[in-house]
Amino acid sequence: ILNVEQSPQSLHVQEGDSTNFTCSFPSSNFYALHWYRWETAKSPEALFVMTLNGDEKKKGRISATLNTKEGYSYLYIKGSQPEDSATYLCAHNGGSQGNLIFGKGTKLSVKP
Amino acid sequence: DAGITQSPRHKVTETGTPVTLRCHQTENHRYMYWYRQDPGHGLRLIHYSYGVKDTDKGEVSDGYSVSRSKTEDFLLTLESATSSQTSVYFCAISVVQDRYGYTFGSGTRLTVV
Numbered sequence: 001i002l003n004v005e006q007s008p009q010s011l012h013v014q015e016g017d018s019t020n021f022t023c024s025f026p027s028s029n030f031y032a033l034h035w036y037r038w039e040t041a042k043s044p045e046a047l048f049v050m051t052l053n054g055d056e057k058k059k060g061r062i063s064a065t066l067n068t069k070e071g072y073s074y075l076y077i078k079g080s081q082p083e084d085s086a087t088y089l090c091a092h093n094g095g096s097q098g099n100l101i102f103g104k105g106t107k108l109s110v111k112p
Numbered sequence: 113d114a115g116i117t118q119s120p121r122h123k124v125t126e127t128g129t130p131v132t133l134r135c136h137q138t139e140n141h142r143y144m145y146w147y148r149q150d151p152g153h154g155l156r157l158i159h160y161s162y163g164v165k166d167t168d169k170g171e172v173s174d175g176y177s178v179s180r181s182k183t184e185d186f187l188l189t190l191e192s193a194t195s196s197q198t199s200v201y202f203c204a205i206s207v208v209q210d211r212y213g214y215t216f217g218s219g220t221r222l223t224v225v
Contacts, residue, residue, distance in 0.1 A: 004154070034213050043202065044155075046213025089154065099145075099170065100214070102154035 004092045006103035013080050014111055020076045021106040023090030027071035031093040034100060035064055035075055038087040047075075047088075080110045115139040118203050118217035125224055131190040133220050135203030137183075143206045144186040145214070146170075146178065148199040155202065161186055193224045 005024045013019050025033065032051045036044040048057040053068040061078045077084055087107045091100035116137045125131050135144060143162055147155040147170075157170030159178040167178050175197060177189045190197055200221050204214040 036213070043216035043218055044214075046215070049211060049213050091155075099157055099160060101171075102147075102156070104152070104154045 004090060004101050004103040006088075006090055006106050008106060009104070010107040010109070012109045012111065015080060015082060017080050017110075018076070018078045019080055019108065020074050021088055021108075023073045023075070023092075023103055025071050025073075025090075025092035025101075026094055027068060029094040030068045030071075033066055033068075033073050034091040034093070035073070036089040036091065038089055038105065040086070044089055077108070080108070082110045082112050084108060085110045116203065116205055116215055116217045118201075118220050120220060121218065122221045123223070125193050125222070127194060127224055128192050131193050131222065131224075133188045133190075133201055133203075133222070135186045135188070135205075135217055137186075137205050139205060139207065139215070140183060141205040141207045141215075142183075144180065145204040145206075146176075146186065146188045147202045147204065148172065149202060149219075150199050158188065158201075190222075193222075195224050198222060198224045 007022050034049050035047040037047050038044040048064045050066040055066040057064050063076045066073045087105040089102055089105045091102040093100050119134045145160040146158040149155050156172045158172055158176050159170055161167045161180040179187045200219050202219050203217040206214045
């Protein structure tokens with residue numbers, strides 16, 4: 001099992017702050033990198049799936065970048081809002097059948 | 113979540129009893145997965161299926177079995193439940209791997225006493 005590491009584990013920011021998280025993964029046998037948003041008492045929801053080195057994806061105030069050569073991805077949130085409070089998971093597909101290995105997540109709390 | 117349902121939502125069972133959790137989808141997706149989520153761990157894959165009667169083990173498969181006799185149903189069985197299997201279990205589906213991401217069910221909270 002290849003590890004996926006996320007940092008920081010938790011983050012507390014004020015409304016309006018911009019923030020970013022890191023996901024690191026083994027750079028060998030790369031197929032895809034997923035980001036999910038997981039609100040308390042709900043299910044994880046897919047944000048992005050990235051497959052190519054240098055990929056950048058954006059959805060509203062949230063964006064993500066991918067570096068497969070060095071094995072990391074960044075998730076950025078611009079102008080954080082209280083509704084952005086959630087745990088953000090990244091997951092790496094590095095093998096057959098597309099089985100995702102999930103990181104433990106970064107828990108974001110945005111104070112009004 | 114629309115298109116994927118898990119049952120039951122909550123269950124309390126005794127050590128040593130068999131338990132079956134059900135995942136049902138209406139999306140006709142090929143791939144289905146069972147994960148467990150525990151404090152201090154990320155989502156960990158138990159078993160997955162890539163078609164009817166095609167299943168394989170994930171990283172934490174000991175003590176679990178699965179069956180998929182129809183596209184829409186993926187069953188997870190704890191053959192003899194233990195306290196270490198107390199967890200929240202999530203089912204997920206995907207249509208084309210690595211393009212759209214997974215869709216997760218609402219989870220089943222299982223407590224083994």
